[in-house]
Amino acid sequence: MRLGGVLRMPPGDAWRFLEGRRTGRIATVDGEGFPQVIPMNFACSGGSIYMHSHVRGEKLDNMARDPRAGFEADEELEFLPSYFEDPEDASQADTLYASVVAKGEASLVSDRAEKVLALNALMAKYQPEGRYRPVAAGDAVLGAVAVIRMAPRMVEGKYKIGQHLDPGRRDELARQILGRGSATSAATLRIMGYEVSGGEARRARDPSLWPDSFKS
Secondary structure, X not given: OOOOOOEEXXXXXXXXXXXXXXXXXXXXXXXXXXXXXXXXXXXXXXXEEEEEEOOOOHHHHHHHHOOEEEEEEEEEEXXXXXXXXXXXXHHHOEEEEEEEEEEEEEEEOOOHHHHHHHHHHHHHHHOOOOOOOXXXXXXXXXXXXXXXXXXXXXXXEEEEOOOOOOHHHHHHHHHHHHHHOOOOHHHHHHHHOEEEEOOEEXXXXXXXXXXXXXXX
16 A cells, blocks of 8 residues: 555666566457456567467457557565554555566567577476477477567566665564565565574665566
């Protein structure tokens, strides 16, 4: 509910954050002018976002009619309960997060070489252990699957990890997160720049710096 304390990601880091996410959401414009949002597996290559799809579907119809599209990926780090700030005021609840939004044009890839590149990029991302034969230009699968290219005109990332707080309040927040003991608290504290030792959270990194934990 609370707003503020959000920083833009440094140039280039928005792409690195995006590449590290498992699921993104593509938004296209339907025939009545409404946004249609669909979760997708995706891979980034050469400044484009690639997705695979069935050869028929509403999102493909939308793209053929109007190529304008949006794409979003995010990571919710930690919900901050309202009682961290006030014993009764629900409006004090907050969330630490990072997100990337892209805007541009989406289209179907027809070039077989580009389809091969995109499908192999997807395989490398989601099956990094290998144990498969890479897709080749002569494979029949190229005619049985659609590949979408999202060509962004704008890619913008934001993150909120408590970096807007003064050092004393930030340390207190780290102690509160550690004390609450959520399933994500240890990872959140690392991203915030803290190390946990002996049951205490200690500052280990300048909070104004973009966290390495997000770079892949």
